[in-house]
Amino acid sequence: MTNLTIALDMMGGDIGPPVTLEAAVHAVTEFPHLHLILCGDPQALNEGLAKYPQAPSSQLQIEPTEQVVGMDERPSTALRSKNKSSMRRALELVESGQADACVSAGNTGALLAMAYYVLKTLPGIDRPALISSLPTISHRKVYLLDLGANVNCDSEILFQYAVMGSVLAEEVEGMERPRVALLNVGEEQIKGNDQVKHTAQILSSVPSINYIGYIEGNDIFTDKADVVVTDGFVGNIALKACEGLGKLIFTEVKRVSGKNLFTRIMARMALPILKKIYARVNPDQYNGASLIGLRGIVVKSHGNASSEAFLYAIKEAMQEVTRQVPSKIKHKIETLLMERP
Amino acid sequence: MTNLTIALDMMGGDIGPPVTLEAAVHAVTEFPHLHLILCGDPQALNEGLAKYPQAPSSQLQIEPTEQVVGMDERPSTALRSKNKSSMRRALELVESGQADACVSAGNTGALLAMAYYVLKTLPGIDRPALISSLPTISHRKVYLLDLGANVNCDSEILFQYAVMGSVLAEEVEGMERPRVALLNVGEEQIKGNDQVKHTAQILSSVPSINYIGYIEGNDIFTDKADVVVTDGFVGNIALKACEGLGKLIFTEVKRVSGKNLFTRIMARMALPILKKIYARVNPDQYNGASLIGLRGIVVKSHGNASSEAFLYAIKEAMQEVTRQVPSKIKHKIETLLMERP
Numbered sequence: 001m002t003n004l005t006i007a008l009d010m011m012g013g014d015i016g017p018p019v020t021l022e023a024a025v026h027a028v029t030e031f032p033h034l035h036l037i038l039c040g041d042p043q044a045l046n047e048g049l050a051k052y053p054q055a056p057s058s059q060l061q062i063e064p065t066e067q068v069v070g071m072d073e074r075p076s077t078a079l080r081s082k083n084k085s086s087m088r089r090a091l092e093l094v095e096s097g098q099a100d101a102c103v104s105a106g107n108t109g110a111l112l113a114m115a116y117y118v119l120k121t122l123p124g125i126d127r128p129a130l131i132s133s134l135p136t137i138s139h140r141k142v143y144l145l146d147l148g149a150n151v152n153c154d155s156e157i158l159f160q161y162a163v164m165g166s167v168l169a170e171e172v173e174g175m176e177r178p179r180v181a182l183l184n185v186g187e188e189q190i191k192g193n194d195q196v197k198h199t200a201q202i203l204s205s206v207p208s209i210n211y212i213g214y215i216e217g218n219d220i221f222t223d224k225a226d227v228v229v230t231d232g233f234v235g236n237i238a239l240k241a242c243e244g245l246g247k248l249i250f251t252e253v254k255r256v257s258g259k260n261l262f263t264r265i266m267a268r269m270a271l272p273i274l275k276k277i278y279a280r281v282n283p284d285q286y287n288g289a290s291l292i293g294l295r296g297i298v299v300k301s302h303g304n305a306s307s308e309a310f311l312y313a314i315k316e317a318m319q320e321v322t323r324q325v326p327s328k329i330k331h332k333i334e335t336l337l338m339e340r341p
Numbered sequence: 342m343t344n345l346t347i348a349l350d351m352m353g354g355d356i357g358p359p360v361t362l363e364a365a366v367h368a369v370t371e372f373p374h375l376h377l378i379l380c381g382d383p384q385a386l387n388e389g390l391a392k393y394p395q396a397p398s399s400q401l402q403i404e405p406t407e408q409v410v411g412m413d414e415r416p417s418t419a420l421r422s423k424n425k426s427s428m429r430r431a432l433e434l435v436e437s438g439q440a441d442a443c444v445s446a447g448n449t450g451a452l453l454a455m456a457y458y459v460l461k462t463l464p465g466i467d468r469p470a471l472i473s474s475l476p477t478i479s480h481r482k483v484y485l486l487d488l489g490a491n492v493n494c495d496s497e498i499l500f501q502y503a504v505m506g507s508v509l510a511e512e513v514e515g516m517e518r519p520r521v522a523l524l525n526v527g528e529e530q531i532k533g534n535d536q537v538k539h540t541a542q543i544l545s546s547v548p549s550i551n552y553i554g555y556i557e558g559n560d561i562f563t564d565k566a567d568v569v570v571t572d573g574f575v576g577n578i579a580l581k582a583c584e585g586l587g588k589l590i591f592t593e594v595k596r597v598s599g600k601n602l603f604t605r606i607m608a609r610m611a612l613p614i615l616k617k618i619y620a621r622v623n624p625d626q627y628n629g630a631s632l633i634g635l636r637g638i639v640v641k642s643h644g645n646a647s648s649e650a651f652l653y654a655i656k657e658a659m660q661e662v663t664r665q666v667p668s669k670i671k672h673k674i675e676t677l678l679m680e681r682p
Contacts, residue, residue: 074529109527137592148526151534185489185577186450188415193492193574217581221589233534234575236526238582240558245583248562249590251478 003033006317007090007099010040011068012106014304017041020105021048023310028059034318037099039063039086065089069110071303078110079117087111091118094296101297101317103288105310111300112149112291119294122326124333127153128293129161130232130300131168132239136223143169143178143227144220147289148236155198158182158229160333162199164292165227166209167332171323172316173226177210181225183234184214195231206339208332288313290320292329297321344374347658348431348440351381352409353447355645358382361446362389364651369400375659378440380404380427406430410451412644419451420458428452432459435637442638442658444629446651449641453490456632456639463667465674466634468494470502471573471641472509473580473630477564484510484519484568485561488630489577496539499523499570501674503540505633506568507550508673512664513657514567518551522566524575525555536572547680549673591616629654631661633670638662 010020017040024036038045042064049055049062067085069078082088087106093099095118104111108130116128131145143165150157162180169178182200184192189200191214203211215224217238230238288309291298297320301313351361358381365377379386383405390396390403408426410419423429428447434440436459445452449471457469472486486506491498503521510519523541525533530541532555544552556565558579571579629650632639638661642654 074531076531135589137589151526151532183578185492185574190415190417191492217578217583218585218588220582221585230578233526234578237524237558237571237575238579241561241579241583242558242586244559244562245586246590247559248476248478249587 003035004031004318004321005035005037005099006314006321007037007039007063007093007102008314009087009090009102009104009106010038010045011065011086012104012111012303013301013310014071016068017044017048019307020310021045021052022307023314024060025049025052025055026307026311027314028056031318032056032059035059035061036314037061037063037090037093039065039089039093041065041068041086063089063093069107071107073107073110075107075109075113078107079113082110088114088118091115091296091298094298095119100321101299103299103301103310103313103317105288105301105303105313107303108148108300111298115291115294115296115298119296119298121293122295122330122333124330124337125160125164125293127157127160128291129164130235130289131165131292132289133173134220136221138223140223140226141173142220142223142225143173144235144239145227145229145292146232146235147239148232149291150231151233151236153195153231153233155195155202158195158199158231159202160293162203162209162211162227162229163332163336164329165229167329168290168292168320168325169226171325171328172319175226178226179210179212179224180227180229181212181215181219183220183228183230183238184216186216187214189214199229202340205341206336208335208339288316290316292325295326297326344376345372345659345662346376346378346440347655347662348378348380348404348434348443349655350428350431350443350445350447351379351386352406352427353445353452353644354642354651355412357409358385358389360648361651362386362393363648364655365401366390366393366396367648367652368655369397372659373397373400376400376402377655378402378404378431378434380406380430380434382406382409382427404430404434410448412448414448414451416448416450416454419448420454423451429455429459432456432637432639435639436460441662442640444640444642444651444654444658446629446642446644446654448644449489452639452641453632456635456637460635460637460639462634463636463671463674465671465678466501466505468498468501469632469634470505471576471630472506472633474514475561477562479564481564481567482514483561483564483566484514485576485580486568486570486633487573487576488580489573490632491572492574492577494536494572494574496536496543499536499540499572500543501634503544503550503552503568503570504673504677505670506570508670509631509633509661509666510567512666512669513660516567519567520551520553520565521568521570522553522556522560524561524569524571524579525557527557528555530555540570543681546682547677549676549680629657631657633666636667638667 090102129146133141431443470487474482
């Protein structure tokens with residue numbers, strides 16, 4: 001098996017090195033062909049690594065950086081003033097070819113801005129997208145994009161998103177001819193705003209995309225589609241509204257625990273089951289997101305993620321490297337340019 | 342107390358007269374000053390009413406109609422060909438002044454199209470909106486609009502929505518200076534698409550609207566705002582995505598019931614509590630929606646609603662009549678036109 005190198009932004013996320021280091025050590029232990037470049041404060045990283053004397057140190061390389069991008073920092077500020085940050089360095093390692101991919105649990109907006117600036121988009125792609133998979137009732141995953149990379153999307157960008165989502169679902173999840181749908185306010189052809197209607201026309205004209213039509217918000221979770229395409233404004237708000245509803249349901253279950261003895265006992269018993277289910281269905285916790293459409297692989301893990309989630313993001317990046325997602329997207333876009341009327 | 346007359350579309354909804362009649366009888370029994378005009382098939386209504394010999398029949402008047410708008414019928418088809426339907430008649434009774442408001446559990450799209458055509462919008466209002474209240478963690482309600490009446494909304498329409506939502510929250514829920522927020526992908530001023538940014542500018546310039554800024558999707562449910570404004574495309578998708586997630590959580594709880602004995606017992610015990618909580622938090626079931634911005638009061642009850650939900654919708658309509666919501670909106674818009682720079 002060929003070696004595989006991934007650069008990690010070790011300082012990102014709400015916790016930083018304690019979480020990212022644990023995940024890194026697990027990853028190199030599990031995958032002997034994996035090489036990780038740990039970008040971050042060298043002192044913190046060396047001290048942290050001392051806790052893992054059995055770690056295969058030859059697979060771990062520290063890349064010292066001076067700055068950290070704050071979780072609440074403005075993307076424009078981070079882009080301007082944090083060019084010595086762990087996040088920036090991890091992206092630069094991908095750009096220079098020293099790493100095959102990078103993973104960060106840092107500030108999403110800053111990562112988007114820096115990745116776009118450092119890596120640039122693939123030929124034929126105007127804007128990158130933030131994409132993540134969500135659970136469905138059938139336990140088959142569904143990909144939703146864009147989750148907030150671009151709030152103003154015309155039909156051309158939505159079309160590119162459909163292509164990118166389709167390639168990711170096919171390559172990373174192994175879905176054959178993924179069913180691609182457009183998120184809309186109804187399933188009938190006459191429904192929707194102008195961008196969506198025009199995107200539907202384009203998608204209907206290209207046979208190599210398995211376009212199945214419009215779906216409504218509730219059907220994101222019913223396994224009607226493998227890839228659900230929408231603009232970053234709608235995608236971000238829909239995902240976060242779901243997160244908010246999930247939290248509300250849990251608050252209510254806890255509140256019931258304060259009522260009479262019977263409901264209190266039942267609610268107490270229900271809570272662990274609910275928590276388990278919630279962890280599986282909560283879109284915010286489910287897993288990380290990928291930035292696609294760039295000339296390099298960037299995976300975003302959650303800011304408040306556990307080391308398991310960060311490890312999951314590393315594995316996602318490995319899969320995208322192995323399946324050569326960026327070059328597959330580039331190839332698909334080129335094919336489609338010839339297919340389109 | 343002055344008399345109050347409400348026209349009911351008795352044929353709307355998945356079940357029709359059995360549900361709508363039960364609610365109507367309950368309503369007139371509870372409110373002796375309420376007069377209901379029951380629009381629908383006279384035979385079905387008379388037969389149904391025979392089951393309620395104690396009903397105060399002087400408060401119930403049957404308005405015979407010939408047609409029914411199908412739940413899946415296209416709005417344009419219904420508008421063109423169903424002008425003798427129970428839905429259309431109920432709206433006409435409001436238009437002619439014979440009823441103070443109307444309630445329907447029928448096809449939402451058809452109701453929107455017919456209401457807009459029959460009643461027209463208030464002066465200063467370009468488009469009506471569909472608005473509903475949702476629960477929050479504090480048990481204080483939050484109003485969300487637009488839920489799908491208009492998919493293309495410019496800043497002027499979003500501004501009008503903010504005004505209408507604010508008036509409804511103040512008059513129907515008795516909220517003092519309701520906190521009005523714009524739904525966005527972040528809380529910072531630089532976030533969002535052009536329509537949202539421009540609407541924020543307008544709202545910031547009118548002191549009589551208590552505009553508090555942007556909120557993200559998850560904060561719909563956290564009692565940060567009393568009125569959350571967005572366009573019908575985003576509002577519809579966000580609401581339905583929440584509905585989909587809610588259903589997914591319930592499917593998962595049921596699925597757990599099939600596992601080992603311990604989790605099976607726990608899940609079985611948890612289910613009734615969860616159902617109760619779900620009924621309270623499921624946006625789709627929570628209650629009906631109002632069409633606001635029209636020269637008349639129209640309340641939409643859910644298509645698969647129980648008689649309790651239809652009764653709730655009747656009460657909502659009564660409250661809007663008592664508080665004279667349309668004339669308050671008209672007045673507020675006139676005031677704001679003078680306030681705006």
